[in-house]
Amino acid sequence: xxxxxxxxxEMPTQEPLVRAHNFSEVALGYxxxxxxxxxxxxLNCKNMPCVSACPxxxxxxxxxxxxxxxxxxxAYRIISETSTLPAVCGRVCPQERQCExxxxxxxxGEPVGIGRLERFVADWHNTYSSETPxxxxxxxxxxxxxxxGPAGLTxxxxxxxxxxxxxxxxxxxxxxxxxxxxxxxxRLPKAIVKKEVDTLKAMGVDIQTNVVIGKxxxxxxxxxxxxxxxxxxxxxxxxxxxxxxxxxxxxxxxxNEFLTRSNLMKAYxxxxxxxxxxxxxxxxxxGGNVAMDSARTAxxxxxxxxxxxxxxxxxxxxxxxxxxxxxxxxxxxxxxxxNPVEILGYSNPEDKRDPKNGFVRGMTCVRMELGEPDERGxxxxxxxxxxxxxLEVDTxxxxxxxxxxxxxxxxxxxxxxxxxxxxxxxxxxETSRKGIFAGGDAVTGAATVISAMGAGKIAxxxxxEYISDREKNPEKL
Amino acid sequence: MYRIVNKAILNASVTLMxxxxxxxxxxxxxxxxxxxxxxxxxxxxxxxxxxxxxEAGTVRIIFQVVGATTKKLNTKEVGDSLCDFVGxxxxxxxxxGIKKVCIVGGGVGCAIALPVAQKFAALGADVTSxxxxxxxxxxxxxxDFAKASNKLSVMTDDGSYGRQGNVCLPLSEMLEAGERFDxxxxxxPLVMMKFVVEAVRPYxxxxxxxxxxxxxxxxxxxxxCRLTLNRDGKRVTEFACVSGPDFNGYEVDFDEAxxxxxxxxxxxxxxxxxxxxxxxxxxx
Numbered sequence: 001x002x003x004x005x006x007x008x009x010e011m012p013t014q015e016p017l018v019r020a021h022n023f024s025e026v027a028l029g030y031x032x033x034x035x036x037x038x039x040x041x042x043l044n045c046k047n048m049p050c051v052s053a054c055p056x057x058x059x060x061x062x063x064x065x066x067x068x069x070x071x072x073x074x075a076y077r078i079i080s081e082t083s084t085l086p087a088v089c090g091r092v093c094p095q096e097r098q099c100e101x102x103x104x105x106x107x108x109g110e111p112v113g114i115g116r117l118e119r120f121v122a123d124w125h126n127t128y129s130s131e132t133p134x135x136x137x138x139x140x141x142x143x144x145x146x147x148x149g150p151a152g153l154t155x156x157x158x159x160x161x162x163x164x165x166x167x168x169x170x171x172x173x174x175x176x177x178x179x180x181x182x183x184x185x186x187r188l189p190k191a192i193v194k195k196e197v198d199t200l201k202a203m204g205v206d207i208q209t210n211v212v213i214g215k216x217x218x219x220x221x222x223x224x225x226x227x228x229x230x231x232x233x234x235x236x237x238x239x240x241x242x243x244x245x246x247x248x249x250x251x252x253x254x255x256n257e258f259l260t261r262s263n264l265m266k267a268y269x270x271x272x273x274x275x276x277x278x279x280x281x282x283x284x285x286x287g288g289n290v291a292m293d294s295a296r297t298a299x300x301x302x303x304x305x306x307x308x309x310x311x312x313x314x315x316x317x318x319x320x321x322x323x324x325x326x327x328x329x330x331x332x333x334x335x336x337x338x339n340p341v342e343i344l345g346y347s348n349p350e351d352k353r354d355p356k357n358g359f360v361r362g363m364t365c366v367r368m369e370l371g372e373p374d375e376r377g378x379x380x381x382x383x384x385x386x387x388x389x390x391l392e393v394d395t396x397x398x399x400x401x402x403x404x405x406x407x408x409x410x411x412x413x414x415x416x417x418x419x420x421x422x423x424x425x426x427x428x429x430e431t432s433r434k435g436i437f438a439g440g441d442a443v444t445g446a447a448t449v450i451s452a453m454g455a456g457k458i459a460x461x462x463x464x465e466y467i468s469d470r471e472k473n474p475e476k477l
Numbered sequence: 478m479y480r481i482v483n484k485a486i487l488n489a490s491v492t493l494m495x496x497x498x499x500x501x502x503x504x505x506x507x508x509x510x511x512x513x514x515x516x517x518x519x520x521x522x523x524x525x526x527x528x529x530x531x532e533a534g535t536v537r538i539i540f541q542v543v544g545a546t547t548k549k550l551n552t553k554e555v556g557d558s559l560c561d562f563v564g565x566x567x568x569x570x571x572x573x574g575i576k577k578v579c580i581v582g583g584g585v586g587c588a589i590a591l592p593v594a595q596k597f598a599a600l601g602a603d604v605t606s607x608x609x610x611x612x613x614x615x616x617x618x619x620x621d622f623a624k625a626s627n628k629l630s631v632m633t634d635d636g637s638y639g640r641q642g643n644v645c646l647p648l649s650e651m652l653e654a655g656e657r658f659d660x661x662x663x664x665x666p667l668v669m670m671k672f673v674v675e676a677v678r679p680y681x682x683x684x685x686x687x688x689x690x691x692x693x694x695x696x697x698x699x700x701x702c703r704l705t706l707n708r709d710g711k712r713v714t715e716f717a718c719v720s721g722p723d724f725n726g727y728e729v730d731f732d733e734a735x736x737x738x739x740x741x742x743x744x745x746x747x748x749x750x751x752x753x754x755x756x757x758x759x760x761x
Contacts, residue, residue: 055597171696173514173521181698189746210563212696216500237698241714248705249712250740265693272519273545274693277746327546355743359738405697406719434613 003040006109011116016329019285021186021297021376023268026326029093035120035339039067039107039202042112055084055454056154060099060114076125079118084200085150085159085453087126090119092183093450095322133203139163141467143354144227146213149177150449151233151440154456155437155463160203162464167227168205171212174264177235178441179449181264182256182290187323190263214407218435219415224452228470229435229463230421231452233456236441237405241398242285246343251277251360255294255399257287259407261295281305281362285340287312290446291399292323295332298397306332307391311339311368311381336430338366341388343396353455362392369427420445426455429459430466437463478558479488481512482535487617491541492525492551492587499534501564507568508687508723510653511536512695514561515549522546523692525589525722526565536564538587541619544745566695567722570597570685575659577603579651580626581644581673582591583665584610590664591618594625603627604663605658607647609669609680645676645707660685663726667735674726686727688717705730 012028014018019026030038042064052061060079065278066075078084095101096254097113103111111299141164145152148170154204156166174180176193201207213215213234222230239254241247251291258276261267265274283300285292287310310317313336317324343362348354367387370379404421416432422445423438425431431438439455441447483495489499501511520587528537529701537541542551546679553559570593578597582590587608597604608630616631616638623629630647631639640647648661662671671688675685695718702717706728715721 097559171563172694173563181694189609210498210561212563212566215566215696216504216564237694238716239694239698241700241701241715248737249704254700257701258694260693260699266518271518273518275741355739358733358739407696 002043003037005041008041008110008113009034009038011113013326016326016331017185020296020330021302023300026186026188030116030120032124033116033176035067036070037457038113038117039064039183040265042068044384047466049104050099050112052215053085053102054099054452056457058082058099063121064112064117065112067121072121072124073129073131074119076129079121082457084330084456085196085452086118087122088150088188088196088450089363089450090115090117090122090178091192092448094448096321098450099391101279110304126192131249133199134161135202135204136161138165138204140145140226141165143229143231143463143467144169144222144225145231145233146219147171147177147233147235147440147442148175148197148207149233149235149452150179151442151452151456152177152231153196155231155233155439155460156205157200157203158460159463160200160205162460164464164467167206168272169211169217170209171234172264173209175207175209175423181260183449184259184263184292184293185268185302186296187293188227203233203299208383212407214411219408219412223435229403229437229466231429231456231463232408232436232442232446233440233452233459234405234408234439234442236402236446237393238421238443240401240403242340242400243340244340246345246360247398247433249343249345249360250358251394252343252396252398253277255284255397256402258294258397259290259297266304268297268301269293276301276303277373277395278305281307281392282395282397283307283309283340283391283393284397285309286399286401287319287336288318288399289319289323289448292319292332294397294399296327296330298331303395307393308332308334308336308338308339308392309363309365310334310336312379313337313370316378335365335391337370339368339381339383340365340367340396344390360394360396362390363381363396364388365391402441404442404445407443427458428462428465429455430462435466478560479562480534481553482651484553484555485742487539488615491539491588491615491617492542493537493588494537494550495530495533495535495537496562498536498562500521501562502529502531502534502536502542505529505536505565506569507596507734508589509565509567510689510695510722511562511564512566512692513538513550513559513563515546515553516560519549519563521547521562521693521695523566523689523695523718525687525689526592527588528592536549536562539585541585558751560595563632568720569598570662570723572600572602572693575602577605577658577659579605579607579658579667581648581661581663581665582606582622583644583669584607584615586665586669586687587618587622587756589620591621591625592660593660593662593664594622601729605651606630607632608642609633609644609665610638611635632691644673648673649676652677652682658682663687667731668739670726670729671731674731678727685723685734686726686729687722688715688724688729688734690734691740692718694718700759705733713754
């Protein structure tokens with residue numbers, strides 16, 4: 001008998017005022033009993049709208065059915081047929097805009113907690129299962145993947161399952177891309193990312209860290225080394241700044257730098273040799289998930305006060321609802337309809353050696369109002385004349401987006417990019433160069449983990465087709 | 478892991494190491510840099526390439542022990558390995574079309590200036606080198622510079638070796654006497670490079686400087702290494718890791734770069750002292 005409760009089973013979380021001071025995971029996950037109860041809310045409907053709303057088409061009702069039966073390992077197997085990173089997606093996917101947005105139960109009441117169930121299943125597997133992943137018979141073809149973020153890892157997983165010998169080249173010293181340098185520990189524990197990466201290694205995927213494609217090796221050299229196809233999943237590295245005065249003062253960070261210092265370089269731990277500005281008053285400029293991650297990280301590093309400064313209103317804020325909610329509960333202050341115009345620094349004309357010289361002392365902001373909707377229907381913010389005010393802060397974090405890293409474009413002849421630097425691809429992830437595929441933020445600019453995974457999947461099947469085609473028609477070589 | 482195959486102490490605070498890193502050695506050019514981590518808890522630090530041997534697959538680094546990380550690096554011996562070593566990053570020093578060049582090196586910056594001088598020498602250019610140090614004890618690489626240069630001036634601040642004075646002195650004298658270079662390349666402390674630029678400015682000779690700001694990833698991702706350039710009346714931001722480390726000296730906002738280089742001075746001092754305490758405990 002289906003559970004007809006209109007509300008999802010709540011997922012336990014750490015108390016807001018406790019978690020605001022530690023880096024342990026915020027959400028604690030369902031217990032077995034909670035998972036069984038939530039699974040009963042799924043009606044197992046025929047047309048499965050949730051599946052088509054999932055970028056990697058996880059067979060959602062099927063895995064939930066197995067949860068109902070208490071067959072958690074079998075549920076995991078169904079998820080991993082299509083998803084390479086179940087424990088990651090269960091945590092960071094915006095389910096409310098994807099699978100759960102199409103759930104029939106959501107028409108009247110709340111949708112099934114698909115994300116929470118996915119997370120439960122993945123965590124159960126990681127805790128209890130000793131099953132090792134299948135290692136497939138090698139098919140003799142070598143594929144190179146550039147970048148070990150969600151797009152690269154997904155593509156690697158899918159190709160390895162098909163028997164390809166896959167090498168993943170990572171520029172940093174650790175695999176995971178944005179999952180390790182960008183998303184904080186309290187939202188996605190690094191041990192989970194490591195586990196997913198280890199699973200891929202166990203499947204035979206070769207991961208080479210400290211190799212910057214475009215510098216250490218070029219894409220063309222990869223072909224010379226015998227790789228038959230290359231998937232570019234190098235992410236959207238380059239941080240954007242606003243172009244206002246004062247952005248080079250000490251204490252102004254890009255979100256990438258701030259989060260990399262804390263996440264990848266572990267600046268939040270005493271044992272880390274990497275410093276980061278801690279304490280004081282912090283302003284984070286932007287309203288996306290990265291802005292929420294930065295604000296909540298600043299809080300945990302010991303900030304006295306953290307402001308989100310966003311130029312539109314709460315209705316337009318692009319971050320996931322859950323992240324905004326968590327940030328508010330933890331005490332982050334939302335200054336919406338507010339835009340920075342200048343960052344102010346200390347400058348002591350009496351004493352050139354004053355240690356505060358060159359550091360942030362505040363930020364001048366203006367109030368905004370929403371004007372007429374533009375052609376896309378989005379109301380653009382307009383400055384209210386004479387509304388300037390000073391926000392006293394010591395640290396400013398710019399979380400206003402990134403653009404694709406130019407290193408590969410600069411060193412790969414014939415690889416076409418659009419005006420924003422994104423690699424141009426067709427619906428199969430094929431670029432303007434034969435044998436080179438691309439996906440994820442390197443193509444789209446900053447987007448979500450799951451859309452990058454979707455692109456990784458598409459590329460994997462396109463690469464498989466490309467290689468099979470070449471094998472059948474060797475004259476095409 | 479990246480093995481240390483050679484180590485030499487150049488002076489009390491400057492050390493040379495050759496590191497086994499075949500992929501980096503294959504590609505490295507004068508002017509580029511690497512990023513390394515000594516161990517898995519360590520920070521990522523950028524060091525400009527001081528040389529390479531493509532056949533042996535080794536890259537030379539020369540560093541001054543100034544902070545906790547370089548202190549830890551300096552405790553490693555031949556046979557030990559570094560946890561991470563990535564590169565070559567940044568752009569190589571432009572040499573095309575330059576027939577007569579003046580290389581100005583200051584302190585440990587001479588380690589980076591040397592491969593640039595050697596490259597020009599190999600290309601058959603006329604190389605004038607000026608190298609400066611605080612005192613005789615800190616002098617490094619004099620012989621190598623002598624070999625790579627048609628003319629060499631050695632300066633010390635206290636006059637304990639060579640001529641007394643800073644590197645701008647012989648440079649200004651030469652320029653005043655009518656000597657002309659296709660380019661002046663300055664590599665050393667920010668304040669030295671700032672003054673070299675000012676010394677050259679009246680003569681309209683192109684002046685390149687090598688910037689070494691605070692960095693994390695070195696691939697254009699964090700933006701921590703950003704510099705402000707005054708270009709065509711506009712203030713332009715560029716990332717040293719991708720667009721540099723060489724920049725047109727006339728454009729660089731040195732005052733801002735100096736303020737930015739001190740962003741973590743307090744933290745660094747504490748870390749350095751902690752490391753010293755740690756080592757003294759270990760010794761006991």
